[in-house]
Amino acid sequence: MNTAQENKGPLKGVRVFDMSRILAGPSATQILGDLGADILKIEKPGAGDDTRKWGPPFLKDKTGDDTSESSYYLSANRNKKSFTLDFTQPDGLKIAKRMLDKCDILFENYKPGTLEKHGLGYEQLKKEFPRLIYCSLTGFGHTGPYRDQGGYDYMIQGMGGMMSLNGPVEGHPYKLPIALTDIMTGLYSLTGILAALYYREKTGQGQFIDIALLDTQVAVLSNAAQYYLTGGQVPPRMGNAHLTIVPYEVFKAADGYIILAVGNDRQYRDFCISAGRPELYQNAGYTENKNRVKNRKILVPIISEIIAQHPVQYWLSELEKLGVPCGPVNTLDQVFADPQVKARNMAMKMKHSGTTEPITLIANPLFLSETPVSYRHAPPTLGGDTLDILKTELQMNDDDISQLKQKGVV
Secondary structure, eight states: OOOOOOOOTTTTOEEEEEEEEEEEEHHHHHHHHHHHEEEEEEEEETOOOGGGGGGEEEEEEETTOEEEEHHHHHTTOSSSSEEEOTTTTHHHHHHHHHHHTOSEEEEEOOTTGGGGGGGGGGHTTTTTTTTTTEEEEEEEESTTTTTTOOOOHHHHHHHHHHHHHOOOSSSSOOOOSSOOOHHHHHHHHHHHHHHHHHHHHSSSOEEEEEEEEHHHHTTTTTTHHHHHHHHOOOOOTTTOOOSSSSEEEEOOOSSSSSEEEOOHHHHHHHHHHHOOOOOHHHHHTTSHHHHHHHHHHEEEEEEEEHHHHHHHHHHHHHHHTOOOOOOOOOOHHHHHHHHHHTTTOOOOEEEEOOSSOOOEEEOOOOOOOSSSSOOOOOOOOOOTTTTHHHHHHHHOOOOHHHHHHHTTOO
């Protein structure tokens, strides 16, 4: 069981004042925590991160009742300590600054201008904390006509073009089932933070990182966006097909679905030979990918008939021998039962203070030979670390803490 592991991470000693909520920011700071950083999750007293309530399912306590930790919350808050703090009150601001004096990174995802109202904007802090790396993750960034608007993954998938590319050829555009814009923005922000840490190592100077959901969504359009920028044509919605490669899509086998991902002409030739249809390769209209793309409406139905003649396992076995990319469409129970996923330990267990049995979490996919990730803290209960931090780090006595509680500061 993965729990209370030794911290050998490359970011050991780095401290993060994490004011982010929902998914984009928390997913980034969870990775920082896995890499050894000490993450202080700042939450509103009595409420906490909104995602704590985004269920069911919820984690069950020792008596079998629902806790305040939803599965959504659990997915992005490992290796953190929860500190409840109302920084909008003067006493709360003082505590925030005392803690920032011990921190390397401030990560927040409030609308531009929000934290400035409470004395926690970058320009207000950089003179007092010149080494501070301040990452601000917003919907639209700190410049431009939309800067004051809130941004949400679903909305940004639409605005940023992703939904125009996703879904069946005819009918409604589809959102992605995972909040991928949030996650990708978190990953881009993480890249910026690591670069800023490297820069500070050389210069001693912190900096401001402005990262936006819409910018990231546009960036991750990647080759689809370049198709438009290069050719001047808006890519059509392709369903499960690929715009510029054929055959490269989902096909129905006799007992399920497979993905046939032919990436070059050699793979296509070997598929045709395996299928007992060498003429489909010898035909000049199909030999090269550019011609297969032009003639997809004729070729794809023929391949569909061929695939439907055999079960999934037949195609997986036969095509693997020939080095033709082919894979199953797994449900999540099949994913976590897959021998490769199990061998890589992509589901891991941790002890949690509110439960009897260890909880199962998604593992970090990074494998570093000298500075491995570690799993030290299960996702924290709301404010579970507040008292300890106030006493041990800020040297407050019981009377001080009692007054802060009465004011609703912590």
